[in-house]
Amino acid sequence: MADSVSDLAGRARQLGLAGDFAAGHALIDQAVRLAGGDPQARATCALERGRLYNSAGEREKARPLFGEAWRLARQAGAHALAVDAAHMLAIVGTPDEAIEWTATALAYIGEHPEAESWRGPLLNNLGWSYFDAGQFADALPIFEQAVELRRSAGDKRDLRIARYAVIRTLRALGRLEEARRLAEETAGTAAADGAQAPYVQEELAECRALVGDMDGARDSARQALAVLEQDQAFVGGKPERLARLRQLAR
Numbered sequence: 001m002a003d004s005v006s007d008l009a010g011r012a013r014q015l016g017l018a019g020d021f022a023a024g025h026a027l028i029d030q031a032v033r034l035a036g037g038d039p040q041a042r043a044t045c046a047l048e049r050g051r052l053y054n055s056a057g058e059r060e061k062a063r064p065l066f067g068e069a070w071r072l073a074r075q076a077g078a079h080a081l082a083v084d085a086a087h088m089l090a091i092v093g094t095p096d097e098a099i100e101w102t103a104t105a106l107a108y109i110g111e112h113p114e115a116e117s118w119r120g121p122l123l124n125n126l127g128w129s130y131f132d133a134g135q136f137a138d139a140l141p142i143f144e145q146a147v148e149l150r151r152s153a154g155d156k157r158d159l160r161i162a163r164y165a166v167i168r169t170l171r172a173l174g175r176l177e178e179a180r181r182l183a184e185e186t187a188g189t190a191a192a193d194g195a196q197a198p199y200v201q202e203e204l205a206e207c208r209a210l211v212g213d214m215d216g217a218r219d220s221a222r223q224a225l226a227v228l229e230q231d232q233a234f235v236g237g238k239p240e241r242l243a244r245l246r247q248l249a250r
Contacts, residue, residue, distance in 0.1 A: 005031045005041040009048040024052045032116055040081065043072035059092045071234065077181035087118065089127060095133045096114070102126040120149050127165055136172045143169055160190055160197055167203045171210075180207040187220075198227035202241070205248050219226045221248035 008031040015024035028049045035041035050065030055122045066088040073082035086105035090098040107123050109115045123146040130139035143165040150159040163186045170179035183204040190197035205220035225245050235242060 005038075005044055008034070009044045012048050013051060015230060016035060016048075016055045019055075021056045025049065028052065036077075039072040040076035040078045043069045043076060043078060043081055043085065046072065047081065047088065047198050050088060050190055054088070054092055056190065063089070063092050073103050079108070079115040080118065082112075083108055083115040083118040083122070087122060087125065090129070095129060098129040099126065099133075120146055120153070120162075123149065124162070124165065127169070130174070131165075136169055139164065140169045140173065156189075160186055160195070160200065164197075164199050164203065167200065167207075171203060171207055176207050178209050180204065180211065183207055196227050198224045198231075202228070202245060205245065207249055217248050218250070221245045225249055 006028045012024040015021070017029065028045055031041070031043045031048075035045050046065045047069035050069065051063040053059070053065065066085050069085035070082055070089060073079075073085055073095065083105045086101050086108065088107070090101035093101055097198035102122050102125050106119065106126070109119055109122070123142055127142035127146065130136070130142060143162065147159065147162040147166055150162040153159075156187045163182060167179050167183045167186065170176075170182065182198055186200045187197050187204055187234040190200065201220045201224035205217045205224060208214070208220060209217035228242065229248070
């Protein structure tokens with residue numbers, strides 16, 4: 001039963017990501033019938049139906065479903081599932097609620113190490129919650145924790161992403177030389193690994209411009225644009241940042 005519910009829920013999530021919400025809900029309807037009274041299976045159904053509503057922009061319909069998933073998953077002892085539900089409650093909440101729910105999820109991981117794989121993403125989310133609220137000084141130590149976690153895990157791409165958050169926050173705090181040095185180090189490491197780091201290059205362009213190194217800013221902006229101009233999500237979703245990079249690249 002659990003495998004069947006999990007399979008249907010996974011397919012529903014993919015349909016939601018593709019924007020086919022009606023078909024996704026139809027699969028969750030099937031999963032609910034299979035779930036019966038099993039709290040873990042019911043939590044999975046609630047979580048994925050909530051994700052469908054959230055992806056469709058119906059946040060208020062999603063919120064109680066995530067709350068139900070949080071309750072049922074803890075009842076079932078499905079700790080990773082419970083943390084996933086708490087993380088979704090943070091996503092649909094206000095900035096203050098996002099901080100509160102993420103802290104709750106991190107505390108839960110401390111009690112249930114089976115969910116440890118969620119720590120990195122949650123630290124990232126918590127840091128950005130503080131950042132978006134303008135609480136840059138609170139965001140920085142959270143992002144620094146995420147860097148140490150990613151360094152221990154040994155995934156170079158995840159480490160670059162974590163370092164980017166630190167660089168962006170240092171710039172927001174006006175600590176430009178620190179931000180520039182870390183950006184240069186991170187971009188250099190990425191190049192040595194044969195990887196692209198366009199967002200780090202974007203930050204490096206901004207930092208160099210702010211300290212008066214316009215030639216360096218132009219070079220970094222061009223490297224960022226070489227990748228980001230091909231990224232339709234960035235082109236369509238971040239027009240102001242795209243325009244700024246083009247300005248720096250001239």
